[in-house]
Amino acid sequence: MDKEGTGLIAGDLRGRHNNRKSLIPNEVKESVRDHISLIPIVDSHYVRKRTSKLYFEETLTYPALYRLYVDWMKENRPLKQVANSRQYKAIFYNEYNIEFHKPKKDLCILCDRYKRGSEKEKDDMKLEYTLHIANKTVVREVKETYKYQSKQSNVIVTAAYDLQKVLNTPQSEVSLFYYKRKFAVYNFTIYDIGKAEGYSYVWNETIGKKGSSEISSAVFLFIKQKYEEVLEKRCLGLK
Incomplete structure (x- = not known):
């Protein structure tokens, strides 16, 4: 199209006019935001400090979340427009850094970085990762040795421990x-x-969190109990 008789072709103006209504009305956006703010974030064993992601509890899925929204709107804002599933999903995934938590196997930081890295990153980490896997193999062999010794003796203890999924x-x-x-x-x-x-050492968030103090306290109690058991066995003449 000639632009005001200049002989120049005007750019394509399709979709650029200002009289087009917003795809999602502000009232609908606010209802979605208000509803999402009502769902509490849960404490997760699998959330590492290096990530900024937040999580909903593992039993909640997106379809369930949207059904909760529809029911909430019917009960609390019956005369207001309800966002459809596509609109709700667009707001949720574009404006929030929240995921529906799915437990996965724990990886150490190095293994996780290597697994998620690009081909170049993996190539740069190859030597460090190879040594890491070799060290892990050696540790497992040492563990098997002590495992055998602890089965043969009443005074040697070989233990493994882990913080389980948050309940x-x-x-x-x-x-x-x-x-x-x-x-x-x-x-x-x-x-x-x-x-x-x-052995399970269980506490709730009013007593403590899941930091080094809480973990070391549980390990200390375990060692103390095992030490007392060893003393008792020695008094009985057991080796």
């Missing part, structure tokens, strides 16, 4: 519970490999 309480699929702030319960387990005995 968010209460757990229910009743819609009301999704809006309740969850109560975090922590479960640190220690397994006596030689004796095939497991």
Whole structure:
């Protein structure tokens, strides 16, 4: 198209006029934001400090979240326009850094970086990663040695321990519970490999978090208990 008789062709103006209505009305956007703000974020064992992501509890999925929204709108804003699923999803994924938590196998920081890295990053990390895997193999061999010794002796203890998945309480699929702030319960387990005995040290968030002080306290209690057991066995003349 000639631009004002200049002989120049004007650019394509399709979709650039200012009289087009917003794809999602502001009122609808606000209703979605208000609803998302009602769903509490849960404490997760799998969330590492190096990530900024937040998580909903693992029983919640996007379809369930949208159904909660529709029911919430019917109950609290019956005369207002309800966002359709596509609109709700666009706002949720574009404006929020929240995921629906799915537990996965724990990886150490180096293994996680290597697994997620590009081909160039993996090539740069190849030597460090190879040494890391070699060290892991050596540690496993040492573990097997001590495991055998602990099975043969009453005074040698070989133990493995791990912080289990956070137990968010209460757990229910009743819609009301999704809006309740969850109560975090922590479960640190220690397994006596030689004796095939497991120990659980459980506390809730009013007592402590899941930091080094809490973990070391549980390990200390385990060592103290095992030490007292060894003393008792020695008094009985057991080796």
